[in-house]
Amino acid sequence: MSSWDVLIVEDDRALCEALRETLTLSGWRVATAADGVEALARLERGPVRLVISDIKMARMDGRALLENIRRRWPDLPVLLMTAYGTIEQAVEVIRAGANDYLVKPFEASVLVEQVKRYLALATHAHQEAVKSPAMRRVYELAQRVAPTDASVLILGESGSGKEVIARYLHRHSRRSRGPFVAINCAAIPEQMLEAELFGYEKGAFTGAVQATPGKFELAQGGTLLLDEISEMAPALQAKLLRVLQEREVMRLGGRRTLKLDVRILATSNRNLREEVNAGRFREDLFYRINVFPLSLPPLRERREDIPALAQTLLARHAGGKSLPQLNAAALAKLQHYHWPGNVRELENVIQRALILMTGEEIGPEALVFDDAEVPTPLPPVSDSRPARLNEGLRSMEEQIILETLKQENGSRASAARRLGISPRTLRYKLAKMREAGIALPC
Numbered sequence: 251m252s253s254w255d256v257l258i259v260e261d262d263r264a265l266c267e268a269l270r271e272t273l274t275l276s277g278w279r280v281a282t283a284a285d286g287v288e289a290l291a292r293l294e295r296g297p298v299r300l301v302i303s304d305i306k307m308a309r310m311d312g313r314a315l316l317e318n319i320r321r322r323w324p325d326l327p328v329l330l331m332t333a334y335g336t337i338e339q340a341v342e343v344i345r346a347g348a349n350d351y352l353v354k355p356f357e358a359s360v361l362v363e364q365v366k367r368y369l370a371l372a373t374h375a376h377q378e379a380v381k382s383p384a385m386r387r388v389y390e391l392a393q394r395v396a397p398t399d400a401s402v403l404i405l406g407e408s409g410s411g412k413e414v415i416a417r418y419l420h421r422h423s424r425r426s427r428g429p430f431v432a433i434n435c436a437a438i439p440e441q442m443l444e445a446e447l448f449g450y451e452k453g454a455f456t457g458a459v460q461a462t463p464g465k466f467e468l469a470q471g472g473t474l475l476l477d478e479i480s481e482m483a484p485a486l487q488a489k490l491l492r493v494l495q496e497r498e499v500m501r502l503g504g505r506r507t508l509k510l511d512v513r514i515l516a517t518s519n520r521n522l523r524e525e526v527n528a529g530r531f532r533e534d535l536f537y538r539i540n541v542f543p544l545s546l547p548p549l550r551e552r553r554e555d556i557p558a559l560a561q562t563l564l565a566r567h568a569g570g571k572s573l574p575q576l577n578a579a580a581l582a583k584l585q586h587y588h589w590p591g592n593v594r595e596l597e598n599v600i601q602r603a604l605i606l607m608t609g610e611e612i613g614p615e616a617l618v619f620d621d622a623e624v625p626t627p628l629p630p631v632s633d634s635r636p637a638r639l640n641e642g643l644r645s646m647e648e649q650i651i652l653e654t655l656k657q658e659n660g661s662r663a664s665a666a667r668r669l670g671i672s673p674r675t676l677r678y679k680l681a682k683m684r685e686a687g688i689a690l691p692c
């Protein structure tokens with residue numbers, strides 16, 4: 251029985267071939283089908299981890315295919331491709347159970363990113379590696395709260411698995427057949443975040459060339475994850491609170507309100523209570539989203555999880571290759587490291603190991619931690635900074651980060667934008683600085 255990473259369902263043969271080629275070049279095993287009927291036959295023959303399907307097809311269209319898949323393989327992720335101008339249709343199919351949609355024409359890089367994201371989710375969908383007592387406790391609580399409609403606030407350091415647990419909550423809720431929509435409040439500039447959340451009508455602002463639904467609308471009947479909610483600007487916090495209180499949303503520039511049936515999950519890697527005390531986060535909004543708090547311990551406080559996590563991540567990234575094992579010395583090295591980047595860093599280390607390994611198994615020499623990274627190139631050191639270049643560059647980088655944070659009044663999101671790095675990278679660097687004992691502005 252053959253297994254495939256991606257099944258592409260597309261009746262335009264040239265496009266189908268181009269998509270297949272793009273994904274094959276990225277190292278995935280790709281199968282193709284010309285319509286829904288062929289796709290179902292292919293799914294019967296062997297496991298597939300992700301389906302990407304066109305909507306308009308002659309024999310069985312994308313919608314009917316989706317319905318069939320949801321009935322028989324409810325957890326299989328499906329992305330639908332839609333033509334420009336049919337956003338409303340896309341909203342409908344997301345409600346019908348598609349995980350996401352791609353608006354044609356799209357760049358190859360957009361396709362590759364989406365596939366990466368959904369394959370990662372598909373792999374750990376049912377195998378959250380939970381061995382430590384601390385994590386078992388978290389998952390026990392998650393199991394209890396999942397079937398309710400309560401808002402859950404998931405707290406934990408960057409990379410500790412907050413999104414994984416959010417998806418777990420959705421999967422174990424009565425909304426599991428509905429959409430799971432996530433929005434990262436730190437990654438989107440303030441003005442755009444409002445439009446992304448609430449949607450907009452054509453002409454609502456310059457650049458609003460067509461009516462677009464917001465994430466709330468897309469999550470109707472399902473779950474909306476507000477990732478890194480602490481990064482939301484105060485004005486938007488007030489608008490969000492109103493929507494949550496009134497349980498209805500109106501698109502920017504719109505007139506009609508839409509009654510919402512959406513469960514809210516939120517994450518933060520800061521102590522949100524402290525953010526409230528410091529006046530940066532609205533207390534009323536805090537109480538609204540913090541109905542049930544879940545705190546994820548950092549990886550260094552649950553080292554018992556490391557072997558199983560490493561195994562899961564090896565399976566995720568080994569591709570079609572036979573699954574390599576870590577030898578005892580390699581496992582010991584993983585167990586003793588302090589993991590400032592948590593599970594995400596472990597994932598990076600495993601990916602590197604798969605590239606660097608030479609023999610049959612993975613030894614400690616193939617494990618390179620994020621700490622060992624070559625620092626980001628910066629202007630040459632001109633004064634009498636420490637003689638060791640790496641240290642010099644690092645401390646300069648730290649000073650630039652501190653300076654930028656100060657200028658941005660402590661806002662991580664704005665500082666990351668100014669520095670031209672992702673909020674995630676900034677957070678990671680800040681965590682390392684904090685660990686090195688550097689005082690950071692709050």
Ligand SMILES: Nc1ncnc2c1ncn2[C@@H]1O[C@H](COP(=O)(O)OP(=O)(O)OP(=O)(O)O)[C@@H](O)[C@H]1O
Nearest residue numbers: 374378379408409410411412413414519562593594
């Ligand atoms: N228990 C787990 N089992 C398998 N994989 C996991 C687990 N926890 C985390 N991961 C993986 O680690 C990576 C980081 O997890 P996730 O994105 O959920 O972290 P996060 O806390 O939401 O990070 P951030 O705060 O930066 O958004 C992901 O690739 C995820 O799949």
